[in-house]
Amino acid sequence: MNFMLGTLDILILRSLSGGPLHGYDVADWIKSATGGDLEIDDGALYTSLHRMEQRGWLSPKWRISPKGRRAKYYQLTAAGRKQLAAGERRWSKFADAVARVFSAR
């Protein structure tokens, strides 16, 4: 479960690396990036967003969306960027290790 949550955090941070997005766009980005293979509640996405906001990785800002509605945008902070870089390193290490295990057979 932790593993999954950590993964979700990294995906979200990654989605925001291009600039501030609101929660729906983040969900949309993750769905398209993973081809819809990741079956999670959108609600879980928000708990992740809020938690990272509380940790100071994301800073929120209310703005008017292109469609004219008030929406909460999230932006990576410096700490968030650092977390993303560290997460990516961890992930590729982990993926390499798993790949070696499978290729060793």
Added chain:
Amino acid sequence: MTETDEEIEFHVAEATEKLMARGLSKAAARAEAERQFGDRRIYRQRLARIDRRKARLLAFDGLRLDVRYAIRSLARSPAFTITSLVILAIGFAATTAILSVADAVLLRGLPYEQSDRLVAVGERRDGISDPNDPAAINRMAPQDYVDMVTMQRSFSAIGAMAAGSITLQSSGDDPEDILYQRVTAGFFDALRARPAIGRAIVASEETDGHQHVALISTPLWQRRFGGAGVIGRTMSLGGDRFEIIGVMPAGFSYPASAPRPADVWIPYVVPPAERTRTSGKLAMYLQVVARLAPGVSIDRARTEIQQIASRVETANPVWNKNVRFGVRPLRDHLVGTKASMWMWMLLGSVALVLAVACANVASLFLSRAAVRSREIAIRLALGSNRWRIGRQLMVEGLLVTTAGTTIGLVLAAWIVDLLRAATPEDVPRAAAIALNLRVVTIAGLASVTAGVIFGLLPILRTARADLRGRFNGRGTTDSDHGRLRKVIVVSEIAIAVVLVVGAALFVGSFLSILRLDLGFKTDHVLMARIAAPAAPGQPAADRRREFGAITDAIDSAPGVIDAGMILGGAPLSGAMSFATLVTEATPDAGKGVSFRRVSPDYFKALRIPLTRGRFFTADDRDGAPPRVILNDAAVSAYLPQRNPIGQSVKIDDVAHEVVGVVATSRQGTLETAPRAEAFVPLAYGATQAGDLVVHTDGDPLAILPTVKAAVAQQLPGVPLRDVKTMDRVYAAVTAQRRLNMLVLALFGVLALVIAAVGIYGVMAQFVAQRLRELGIRMALGASRPSVVRLVLRSAMSLVVTGILLGGIAAWLLRATVESFLFGVRPSDPGAFAAAIALLAATALVASAFPAHRAAGLNPLDTLRSE
């Protein structure tokens, strides 16, 4: 709708739209969007929990920011910060310390059951009781005690106690000097104190032959008997065997919390000589404690006891002439009128110091508020939140007051230690004096309140004032607040005058004491007490031969100039004994003279000069005709206008020939006028105890081994007691005065410093407010000295008002200090003049700085600055 709800709603709406774009109906799209989101209720709860945590952390961050901001802002005005801290610390230290002592000694009850029903009973006799303290009662003579107890109906229990020290020996251990109390069975009944183990003393043991039972204290039980079963074991007290019948509970002592509590209680048996009233024989030593019977008021008990005294006087018209009995609440009796008056006076002074301290800090914060009101107005105008600014200011105020209080409490702990050490030993609870938790709590609460109020002053002022006015430049002029500061400064000066006058009077008293001519020399003198008493109730062994041999041995030792001995009270010990002296010229001068027995070299050891006749010699011993040496005071009172040598005087009805006259000296106590004194040879009667007085040519303590050896040779196993130098004795009897003076001087200096800060603050503000006016005056040709004069003149109007008010207050309060003074009248013009001069000089210096600053102004700068 919360932000989170709004966020979720936005998400679902976006998702619904996207799904509808794919062709779903609105209802189906909405349902699908909700499904994808998950259980909204659960997520809302989770999100709320996360957000709450964030809010808490933010608040904490905010506080940290506020504290950091406050520290920075305080550091920018170090003069303000340091002054406030110092004043607060001193104010709180003085208050908590004095309150702690007062709480322990005055306010808390005694640690006995229903202690408010306990009273002390005593008697008053002419020439012995203090005429200036009519409420005080002295200890009772056994004859009077016995009569009073059999007649009284007011008390449900009454008992007497005689305190002393004695040598204890048990089961082969080293002998040890302990304090013990001889008590009647009623003594413990009255206090409702019961042994923790074993039984109490009963009335049938107050008779000859049955008195060899003892109660011991818990500490003695632990120390000497290892806390094991002791009931029925015996121990030796002064050479006589006593059976242990019980152990008193830990912590029991009388008086309460005595610094050196008694370790043994044995039954009191009235000595045979004191069962009848013999002319000239009077010993008042019984401390009487009684418990008021249910329903009996102390006034009723007093009336009854006074009637008993009259009946006793009628029955014994000579011995009990003018003797009155008195009843007093036990606590008042133990604390004593003078000690409690002293305590209340200290409390009063400390309240004054705290008042000026707080007034001053308030005034400091006020002037800071004036400076900051403009800054605050700007911040408010820029949309800053009033609550947020208020919080920052409050944090600033709290920071200053809590820091000041913390430093103050550390100081207070130290002062309390000093005061405990300086409190006379017989004050109850003296050992229990400690920094008091309740007092500390009160101080802490006061500090928080003060911090909040001080901190909020600026914002309260801004709230009242019209914002635009603040921007119109001189945001610092505010006449009613200026008037408030002036009132504060005037009262500071007035209070300082009162305290400085007090300090001057106490310094004067102390100097008078130091200037006293003792009539003897205190340097290079060693004192020690030898006591080889018999056990209570046993016939006394006579030690005068051994005492003679001891003084002779010490006298002839190298390093010793003269060695003497005295019976009936060592110099400055306060102990006295009296005799009646009758001469042909004064046949009924029955007032009594101080009466002592001395060895031949006593006067030489203390360097008391002989004015006529001779000293005693070894020939003045038992069997020789009775001879007496008088002091000058006795000669002028009893044998005026003739040569006293060879005259015959009657001392306690025995004719004595006057062989010598010595200079008058203060043998008894320092502060009572020298008395008429009579000295007879030590060798005239049996003795068990006496005080050695050794005059040495070097360090007196260096001679101690010689003295010990001489005593050990004559009286093996008898310890030396109360070994000290005469200089130490002198320092000890002046210590109370020294402490009084130091405390009052400290208060005086504090008040002075605080007043100086106040004056400086007001004058600095005065100059700051009038920069423009002063600039114009100078531009129009006013000279620098005239500007200085302008500033000083306005300062002096405050100072003169303050001094006048303070002088009047000090004059009105003079009666409260009268009984503490020595050799100085409370209206002493010198003290008043000194206080006024000191205040005026301080005020001048404090206002000189702002005046100088004003004179140094460049008129152009001041005009341009606005």
